[in-house]
Amino acid sequence: MFFRKKKTDSGYISPLPNILCCRAMKLHQTDEMFKNAGVWARTTLFATISLTARRYPACFADLPKISFQFSEKKAAQPGYFTIFCEQGWLPREDYQISSAGVNQHHHVIRLLNQDAGSVKCALSDEEFAARLEKLRKSFYHLQAPADLCDRPFFLFALQVTSDLNLKRSGLELASIAGQKNAASIIKRKLSEMMFEASPNARILFLQHPAGGPDEPPIEWCGKHEFVPNTRKLRALDLASSPNCMGVITINSNTINEAMLFSLPVFQLGNFLTGGFPNPFFPYTLGEFLADPHRCLAISQPKNYLGTILENQWSAEQLKNPATLRSLIQQELFRAGI
Secondary structure (H helix, E strand, C coil): CCCCECCCCCCCEEEECCEEEECCCCCCHHHHCCCCHHHHHHHHHHHHHHHHHHHCHHHCCCCCCEEEEECCCCCCCCCCEEEEEEECCCCCCCEEEECCCCHHHCCHHHHHCCCHHHCCCCCCHHHHHHHHHHHHHCCCCCCCCCCCCCCCEEEEECCCCCCHHHHCCCCHHHHHCCCCCHHHHHHHHHHHHHHHHCCCCEEEEECCCCCCCCCCCCCCCCEEEEECHHHCCCHHHHHCCCCEEEEEECCCCHHHHHHHCCCCEEECCCCCCCCCCCCCCCCCHHHHHHCHHHHHHCCCHHHHHHHHHCCCECHHHHCCHHHHHHHHHHHHHHCCC
16 A cells, blocks of 8 residues: 555545645545546645655654645644645646645745746746647647637636635625526626627637536627537637637636647636736736737736746656655745744
């Protein structure tokens, strides 16, 4: 066994007396991990941390009690210094790890919300281009459906109402998330918002993969169309079309993936930066829908993406005990411990 259970079917793994992995995996998830990418990612992370800690116990013996916890949806473990983990931004197979929290709480927020002039990508142009090319190649077999992409459009990648990022978006829409028929209400309000900003824009609203099949239909404004997840389309399938004018989200990771392919983007809510306009993306929704290519020209995607790439961890890195210890020590220092 590569990890030792603290409690039967508890989801807690304790490879060393002072190292704890919370919400790692329950027994009933062993089948699910082969079907669900999120479960697989969480299992891979905690298995890697556990193996590293057990193989090199001397590297961690002098540390205080540390808890690695996936997401912030559960309370932190009392008596432990908690380091939060989530799937990465680019690529999703990497991990964002921070004692401050995930996404809007991650320490990368402080870096990206400085004056834009002081945020610089440490990678050379050649290194940055190579990293992006490798990431682009990880999106296999992109196919734009002819029936939807036969004329110019903007893509709006929708979220589910239970999404933690939506609740932290800073938008008034977030207060609707817990209401009855919230998904329909939010979709209608988003359609109205887009129509008010640009009545003639054609916008495809792509349902989130986790969206339910029983969401009541709504009346869309203007030239807006709904693309259900039953079409089995990825956001980048649609965005790969030459007719895609740009990608819009509230605060979805789709925005980062779109930037890989040099697409104009617009973010409504707070995510890793504040909602647009901001120093990296200094334009309004109306300006974006009117002239997305100008907005792309005045944005700073390299410094934004470079900062993200420099603040993630891969499972391969975490196999190295010195790297794992360094990560823990960085978070202890960040917290003033």
